[in-house]
Amino acid sequence: MALLEEPIKKALELKNYVNGEWVKSASSQMISIVNPATQQTIARVPMSTEQEVDDAIAAAKEAFPDWRRTPPLARARHLLRLIDLLEENFEQLSRIQTMEHGKTIDESRGETRRGIEMVETAAGIPSLMMGYNLEDIASGIDEYVVYQPLGVFCHIAPFNFPFMVPLWFSPFALATGNTFVVKPSPRDPISQFKLAELMDEAGIPPGVYNVINGGNEVSQRLLEHPDIKGVTFVGSTPVGRDVIYRKCGETGKRVIAQCGAKNFMVVMPDCDLQKTIAALMTSFFGNTGQRCLSGANLLIVGKDDAFCKKFLDAFVNAAANIKIGYGLDDSVQMGPMQSPDGVTRALGYIEKGIKEGAELLLDGRKPRIIGGCPAECFVGPTVFAGVKPEMTICREEIFGPVASVLRARDLDEAIAICNGSAFGNGDAIFTSSGKSAREFQYRVESGNVGINIGITAPMAFFPFGGMKDSFFGVLHGQGRDAVRFFTESKVVIQRWF
Numbered sequence: 001m002a003l004l005e006e007p008i009k010k011a012l013e014l015k016n017y018v019n020g021e022w023v024k025s026a027s028s029q030m031i032s033i034v035n036p037a038t039q040q041t042i043a044r045v046p047m048s049t050e051q052e053v054d055d056a057i058a059a060a061k062e063a064f065p066d067w068r069r070t071p072p073l074a075r076a077r078h079l080l081r082l083i084d085l086l087e088e089n090f091e092q093l094s095r096i097q098t099m100e101h102g103k104t105i106d107e108s109r110g111e112t113r114r115g116i117e118m119v120e121t122a123a124g125i126p127s128l129m130m131g132y133n134l135e136d137i138a139s140g141i142d143e144y145v146v147y148q149p150l151g152v153f154c155h156i157a158p159f160n161f162p163f164m165v166p167l168w169f170s171p172f173a174l175a176t177g178n179t180f181v182v183k184p185s186p187r188d189p190i191s192q193f194k195l196a197e198l199m200d201e202a203g204i205p206p207g208v209y210n211v212i213n214g215g216n217e218v219s220q221r222l223l224e225h226p227d228i229k230g231v232t233f234v235g236s237t238p239v240g241r242d243v244i245y246r247k248c249g250e251t252g253k254r255v256i257a258q259c260g261a262k263n264f265m266v267v268m269p270d271c272d273l274q275k276t277i278a279a280l281m282t283s284f285f286g287n288t289g290q291r292c293l294s295g296a297n298l299l300i301v302g303k304d305d306a307f308c309k310k311f312l313d314a315f316v317n318a319a320a321n322i323k324i325g326y327g328l329d330d331s332v333q334m335g336p337m338q339s340p341d342g343v344t345r346a347l348g349y350i351e352k353g354i355k356e357g358a359e360l361l362l363d364g365r366k367p368r369i370i371g372g373c374p375a376e377c378f379v380g381p382t383v384f385a386g387v388k389p390e391m392t393i394c395r396e397e398i399f400g401p402v403a404s405v406l407r408a409r410d411l412d413e414a415i416a417i418c419n420g421s422a423f424g425n426g427d428a429i430f431t432s433s434g435k436s437a438r439e440f441q442y443r444v445e446s447g448n449v450g451i452n453i454g455i456t457a458p459m460a461f462f463p464f465g466g467m468k469d470s471f472f473g474v475l476h477g478q479g480r481d482a483v484r485f486f487t488e489s490k491v492v493i494q495r496w497f
């Protein structure tokens, strides 16, 4: 394999970041982090103890009163310093994500950029956090609302955007005057380690921002700890619904739980074929299908068999030509899956699709990998035609580069099929008709909707939607929703004699 610029030269021993210090975990349980493209161990991460979680929460609780009294503008200045540091370290952060996750370097750069945008948006907190007032609600009496932080919040992170996802929450929590504990995914925690170094360098006071590594036990402790006021979670639906949302209900905590997905890409016969195919390639196969906003089901609308064939041929042809390899190689268009478990899962679904009678048009089980990478984590683009809504590969989240192609008679039937899904995260329509687009946007049960856009990722100043089994909670991450989530509204009614 060609020598590529790897920022991690030898395996890192990751520590926790608590109260402004780097603390070695006392745990004897360590997990090796393996670069999925090269199979080299690049870090070892501890599964921290309950006492270590308690210490992080205690530090955050202790730091809260002073941080809360720090004027919003002064809090924002810390974030502005962080933005400078993130920009200075942009390329290194991106390369680390490729090494720990497998995504291409361009995808990692996109992730870093999106992460920075969250910090930029949260830095506007003096305006975002303002309340409102009304004079003379009765004669000589005025009323106003102020938004106040609550205390310690935490984040439990998924593996698929190891750098960006925690940033959907932490800058907003910090800007509003709360303190924070992050539990990175135990599968790829290195970019969070790097982010904590930069938080430290940005002068965020000790205890305001903490990172505690670990798995389910660490999550459990965060969920049950009385000093955690609210939990932000991004991950799979079974964990989000049955563990996180349930436990937060029992313990009376605020919660945002952004969960799994099975997104439909609806193609109308009047779409722009070439531009649609290009958008669908990144939607279905970008990040190796490991996005909550990935296209999973391709729904071709209309009775015109010739259009369907032409579209499908173009789709399969483009998918078959995607270059697969180590994401640090600039010419690579699709990296490996993040773990062998993900591969096993995807292969299991491919078997299931065949068994249930779908037609395997493109088989990614033995992909051609450029650059001589070991094959452990690679699955190539896979396309099934003849898929029916009741088939497992249409209903369940595969979280890999597998596309299921369905057909619908007309837009009504297409919307009904989309709405029959248990999920509702990021459905999209491709059309040149405003009427079809408007109808789709109005009726589809999906928290993020694309119109000629294949990855419906909201910008930092909009909420990240999600409906049905894709989201549990009320307020969403990012933007004004996040500001409200991390604050309590207090109403003051005053009269002076």
Ligand code: NAD
Pocket: 156, 157, 158, 159, 160, 161, 165, 183, 184, 185, 186, 214, 215, 216, 217, 219, 220, 234, 235, 236, 237, 239, 240, 243, 258, 259, 260, 261, 291, 292, 397, 399, 425, 464, 466, 470
């Ligand atoms: P996951 O649910 O396996 O893990 C997420 C986090 O929860 C990890 O930090 C993990 O350590 C912890 N966890 C796992 N099992 C737990 C348990 N039983 N008790 C307590 N904590 C537990 O998810 P993942 O595989 O890391 O991420 C992929 C999933 O995330 C996909 O389903 C994807 O759709 C979803 N996702 C959703 C969004 C969104 O915005 N809706 C964004 C990104 C990813």
